[in-house]
Amino acid sequence: MCGICGFTGPRDDVLLDGMTDIMAHRGPNDRGVFICDDVSLGHRRLSIIDLSGGRQPIFNEDGSVCIVYNGEIYNHLGLRRELEQKGHRFRTKSDTEVIVHLYEEMGSRCVERLNGMFAFGIWDGRKKRLFLARDRLGIKPLYYAETGGRFLFASEIKSLLQFSGIRRQISYQALDQVLTFSCVSGRETIFQGIYRLEPGHVLTYEEEKPKVRRYWRYRPEADYRKKEEDFVEEILYLLEDAVKIRLMSEVPLGATLSGGLDSSAVVAFMSKALDKPVRTFSVGFNEADDELPYAKIVADRFRTEHSEYIVRYDEIDEILPEIVWHLEDPIPTGAIIPTYFYSKAIKGDTTVTLIGEGSDELFAGYKRFKYMSPLFSPIPNRIKNYAYLSNIGSLSQRLKNALLTPDLRKEIDTLSTLDHYHAYFQNGVNRLDSSLAFDLERVLPEYHLMRIDKLTMCHSIEARVPFLDYRLVELAATIPSKFKIKRFNEKHILRKCLDRTLPEVIVNRKKRGLNTPIHSWFDKGLDRLVRVLLSEKSVKDRGLFNVHGIDYLMKNRRHPIFGRQYSFHILKLLYIELWHSVFIDNTEKYLHCPRNESNQPRIYP
Secondary structure, eight states: OEEEEEEESSOOHHHHHHHHHTTGGGOBSEEEEEEOSSEEEEEEEOOOSSTTTOOSSEEOTTSOEEEEEEEEETTHHHHHHHHHHTTOOOSOSSHHHHHHHHHHHHGGGGGGGOOEEEEEEEEETTTTEEEEEEOTTOOSOOEEEEETTEEEEESSHHHHTTSTTSOOOBOHHHHHHHHHHSSOOTTBOSBTTOEEOOTTEEEEEETTEEEEEEOOOOOOOOOTTSOHHHHHHHHHHHHHHHHHHTTOOSSOEEEEOOSSHHHHHHHHHHHHHOSSOOEEEEEEOSOTTOSHHHHHHHHHHTTOEEEEEEOOGGGHHHHHHHHHHHHOSOOOOTTHHHHHHHHHHHBTTBSEEEOOTTHHHHHTOSHHHHHTSGGGTTSOHHHHHHHHHHHTTOOOHHHHHHHBOHHHHHHOOHHHHHHHHHGGGSSSOOHHHHHHHHIIIIIIIIIIIHHHHHHHHTTTOEEEOGGGOHHHHHHHTTSOHHHHSBTTBTTHHHHHHHTTTSOHHHHTOOOOOOOOOHHHHIIIIIHHHHHHHTSHHHHHHHOSBOHHHHHHHHHTTTOTTTHHHHHHHHHHHHHHHHHHIIIIIOOGGGOOOOBOTTOOBOOOO
């Protein structure tokens, strides 16, 4: 796992150093650059495979093709054998070099053969072409910008902000996406003029023109010829193999264990594949409804080497600015805090961790999917849409109007934002499959996966996601809705797959997720930050939100029905204000600056 960056145009060593070193947390083990008259490439390495020989950039035999790469290719050994039979000569044992030679053979179609998580940039010196690619599901990030006569790309936005030609300015339309979907998805980011390469896309920059092409998408097409038992057998085979191939590592490896169905399944198949105890790690809040007891049941069942960590309330307000700095796009979810502390806690014990993310989007694990199932077919679609969007933390239009200033409401086209959602229900596919497609393509990458990537990588931890093996994703797209939700039970078919593998109490548990105790955080930690950033003076000075709307949420955050929802809305506004403070105002009083290799304070962009 690594950080990559680069730009076209005249040589600028200071810029390349800044772009590369600002991501030192993504790759503390090594730094490499490539510079020629047309392009400059930078790389920070977290060594996982071929520790001694996998330094980047890596070249083909004659040096005409160069790559900087972030990720893991799990089928690289099989691809290597094919390429060697075609005459390609390898200098390393790394998966990175496989991509170089595969690009020589297939050009931009090389991504179609890769099974893994990846974001990479290839410079083809013969064709004067820069080629960028991002994996099918968007597990790894990749951003780009074109300004000031340069085309720039990087694993993180803060790397791009090292270029003085990029203005730090908020996109109000992207802000509306945060308020509506709790993330910015698609091509846009919260920064005007900075874009993301979307999941399943490649970009070719040639003759000073970028061209983006989609090479993969999720296509729900139910196969009604198969029986439920057929799908169970195929899921089990692919899931076991997906876990097994993600165990390749030359550094310590473990698993995140929440006690839920998904992470427990990953641990079960890890235990089957390894000849030594799995190292498992869980996080809790020292609250009555913690999930730690369930994680302990699974750990005992599979005799893992288990560790538990408790999130400390008194650190939350101090560490939140650093979390926001690492996330870059506002991702307003309570899960960011345990993810950060979990990664911080396991650093030193393990470098690679397997997680259960992605299962809910494949097998309909969230409560909101029930509203879209045939069970609710008599209910009008507009009511189902409201229930679905509310469940992902969306602000209603009424509440949004109360919270936004009149000037900001004029800047935002809410209907355009909702078009991202409604477009998924225009193709004749049933509403449950359309909802799963929306979640998988719009919510999962930038809400869940970016949280995991950036808050594990900030502690130099690599997270692997077996459920998002593209073979398993494509299989899930063919499973009829009736096998995913059955008699109001979500993830029915996955539960059936695991009923003989996991303890009954785990298989039959309802979906919980990270049950973050937001009320306790406001009372014991976040209140100090709320008083500063959501004070009447601060809010009026910023000009984004209406003081009276915020006051309404604050007064009603303990409402017996809507209190938890209002608390999350307050948290969302807090993250946005804090993001603006960190990235636009650059007020150092909220920042804990990381340090570079010379131990000098790193100035934030």
